[in-house]
Amino acid sequence: MGLKQNLHNFKVKNKDKKWLPGFNALFTFLYMPNETTHGGTHIKAADDLKRTMNTVIMALVPCLIFGMFNAGYQHYLALGEIDAANGFLGASFWTWDNLVIGLLKVLPLVAVSYGVGLAVEFIFAIIKGHEVEEGYLVTGMLVPLIVPIDIPLWMLAVAVIFGVVIGKEVFGGTGMNILNPALTIRAFLFFAYPTWMSGDKVWVHGAVERAGTPDAISGETLLGAYAQNTSLAGIDYMDMFWGLIPGSVGETSKFLIIVGGLFLIFTKIGSWRIMLSTLVGALAMGLIFNGVVDAGWIGESSKFYGLMSVPFWQHLIIGSILFGAVYMATDPVTASQTNKGKWIYGFLIGFISIMIRVFNPAYPEGVFLAILLMNVFAPTIDHYVVQGNVKRRMKRLKAKVA
Amino acid sequence: MGLLSKKDAALITDPLADNNPITIQVLGICSALAITAQLKASIVMAISVLFVMGVGNVVISAIRNIIPSKIRIIVQLTVVAALVIIVDQVLKAFAYELSKELSVFVGLIITNCIIMGRFEAFALGNGLWRSFLDGIGNALGYGIILIIVGFFRELLGSGTLLGIPVLGDPIAKTGLYSIGYENNGFMLLSPMALIVVGIIIWVQRSRNKALIED
Numbered sequence: 001m002g003l004k005q006n007l008h009n010f011k012v013k014n015k016d017k018k019w020l021p022g023f024n025a026l027f028t029f030l031y032m033p034n035e036t037t038h039g040g041t042h043i044k045a046a047d048d049l050k051r052t053m054n055t056v057i058m059a060l061v062p063c064l065i066f067g068m069f070n071a072g073y074q075h076y077l078a079l080g081e082i083d084a085a086n087g088f089l090g091a092s093f094w095t096w097d098n099l100v101i102g103l104l105k106v107l108p109l110v111a112v113s114y115g116v117g118l119a120v121e122f123i124f125a126i127i128k129g130h131e132v133e134e135g136y137l138v139t140g141m142l143v144p145l146i147v148p149i150d151i152p153l154w155m156l157a158v159a160v161i162f163g164v165v166i167g168k169e170v171f172g173g174t175g176m177n178i179l180n181p182a183l184t185i186r187a188f189l190f191f192a193y194p195t196w197m198s199g200d201k202v203w204v205h206g207a208v209e210r211a212g213t214p215d216a217i218s219g220e221t222l223l224g225a226y227a228q229n230t231s232l233a234g235i236d237y238m239d240m241f242w243g244l245i246p247g248s249v250g251e252t253s254k255f256l257i258i259v260g261g262l263f264l265i266f267t268k269i270g271s272w273r274i275m276l277s278t279l280v281g282a283l284a285m286g287l288i289f290n291g292v293v294d295a296g297w298i299g300e301s302s303k304f305y306g307l308m309s310v311p312f313w314q315h316l317i318i319g320s321i322l323f324g325a326v327y328m329a330t331d332p333v334t335a336s337q338t339n340k341g342k343w344i345y346g347f348l349i350g351f352i353s354i355m356i357r358v359f360n361p362a363y364p365e366g367v368f369l370a371i372l373l374m375n376v377f378a379p380t381i382d383h384y385v386v387q388g389n390v391k392r393r394m395k396r397l398k399a400k401v402a
Numbered sequence: 403m404g405l406l407s408k409k410d411a412a413l414i415t416d417p418l419a420d421n422n423p424i425t426i427q428v429l430g431i432c433s434a435l436a437i438t439a440q441l442k443a444s445i446v447m448a449i450s451v452l453f454v455m456g457v458g459n460v461v462i463s464a465i466r467n468i469i470p471s472k473i474r475i476i477v478q479l480t481v482v483a484a485l486v487i488i489v490d491q492v493l494k495a496f497a498y499e500l501s502k503e504l505s506v507f508v509g510l511i512i513t514n515c516i517i518m519g520r521f522e523a524f525a526l527g528n529g530l531w532r533s534f535l536d537g538i539g540n541a542l543g544y545g546i547i548l549i550i551v552g553f554f555r556e557l558l559g560s561g562t563l564l565g566i567p568v569l570g571d572p573i574a575k576t577g578l579y580s581i582g583y584e585n586n587g588f589m590l591l592s593p594m595a596l597i598v599v600g601i602i603i604w605v606q607r608s609r610n611k612a613l614i615e616d
Contacts, residue, residue: 193584
């Protein structure tokens with residue numbers, strides 16, 4: 001009679017209690033339960049929800065760790081205390097000092113995101129009397145990666161409650177949601193507390209509290225600078241690629257996102273169709289805008305000139321379109337399910353992202369809005385793809401009969 | 403209820419909860435989203451609709467037997483439009499700032515589906531007294547949701563109630579603001595009004611399961 005058996009007996013004894021799902025959640029987190037699925041199961045597959053989610057989390061961990069170092073690096077770089085790192089393995093990047101800042105600032109974000117989110121899940125599981133769902137595992141990891149480093153923790157907590165309840169639980173919980181919960185959380189923060197989510201101060205730790213003092217430092221993202229038509233002398237494209245630039249915690253390193261994306265494709269967790277088509281869509285829109293500038297329709301005096309004249313391929317590395325394409329758009333619940341639908345869905349995400357980025361300087365980071373919009377349209381796309389298929393086969397059938 | 407018979411009382415109480423025009427019939431949503439960012443505007447809107455519906459229902463009920471049924475919609479529109487113009491003029495005369503804030507939404511009371519709906523569904527087939535009660539009841543049901551939504555939106559969005567700061571001063575950082583609290587700008591946007599209405603619907607239906615339809 002080990003601990004596991006005792007816990008199981010405890011569970012059987014209390015099977016009518018209201019709080020049992022809460023206990024079950026902890027129990028199955030530690031042990032495999034002593035029982036199997038009741039009733040008829042239809043799908044027999046080795047990869048369950050937990051494995052899927054764990055794989056995504058594994059793909060996110062490099063971004064998180066990089067984000068911690070980058071938090072400190074950007075802070076000290078803005079203060080002028082260290083030299084630029086010059087490349088991914090630069091000496092002034094992977095330092096203990098940088099990591100300390102990262103740990104102090106990023107770990108609380110992770111803790112709040114998971115603590116609050118799982119608490120909401122527990123409460124709903126107990127109210128509804130079902131098992132606690134794993135759905136929050138990935139969301140909880142994504143949320144700290146897509147917010148600015150200095151976001152107050154209580155705001156994050158409020159947003160997480162909103163995102164999990166309104167974005168997911170009201171629709172019936174994990175697997176039923178229309179909108180990506182992590183992006184719902186970001187959208188809530190963005191519209192509720194815009195001063196903490198956009199602008200030129202929030203992206204580097206310490207920039208907000210120093211604003212207006214002689215010690216003020218710039219905390220602007222490159223994208224923000226482009227949107228304001230600020231000239232960007234001396235920006236190194238390799239820095240953008242490696243991720244040594246200010247931005248949300250985990251989205252800056254394009255290199256690590258690509259590695260994570262390849263990992264997801266290799267493990268067949270993420271859809272390569274969505275990732276590829278998103279990038280194609282973004283490049284297409286970028287090319288169109290470049291064409292407009294080349295044709296001379298938009299002059300330098302236009303407020304769109306800054307972002308429109310960016311060479312089309314740079315759109316992939318200056319914002320978070322890659323992060324969105326790899327980790328957000330591919331969310332299997334909210335994306336299109338059909339293969340043809342995935343191409344359309346991804347292409348429109350990329351296309352609309354760049355459109356929002358260029359046409360609305362107030363929202364230079366339009367990726368999350370584009371993904372949320374396409375989340376809403378994903379079922380419609382699927383519907384027409386399936387109907388198109390049905391029609392084609394009906395025609396074939398008729399031809400055969402006739 | 404000495405004043406009203408049980409049946410008449412139901413005309414007032416039903417729309418307040420179990421047959422609420424906003425949360426059950428989901429009518430009149432547009433104005434509920436547009437003007438509830440401030441509690442004061444919500445209250446004025448509620449009172450305006452109360453007046454228009456109470457009087458309008460009585461007028462329609464009074465002339466219900468002489469309205470040719472082919473042109474009844476035009477007649478109803480004329481009655482609503484006349485009443486709304488009265489409300490609009492009164493607001494402009496005595497509460498100019500507020501009428502500017504409500505802008506076109508006072509005029510748009512004309513198109514409020516609750517009003518036309520009650521004219522069509524009730525006043526055309528019932529007597530004066532019952533029509534009056536029905537109008538008042540539905541307007542109250544509409545108004546109570548408006549005021550609830552307005553209360554939360556103004557409190558959380560601006561930190562004020564009826565324009566009076568209740569959570570402290572956001573610029574001087576007093577009260578709640580001194581510990582880092584900030585107003586929720588999302589509350590002032592219309593989508594959040596829809597979500598607040600949705601939450602009210604959710605709460606109401608989980609308290610009264612009979613209201614859940616498949």
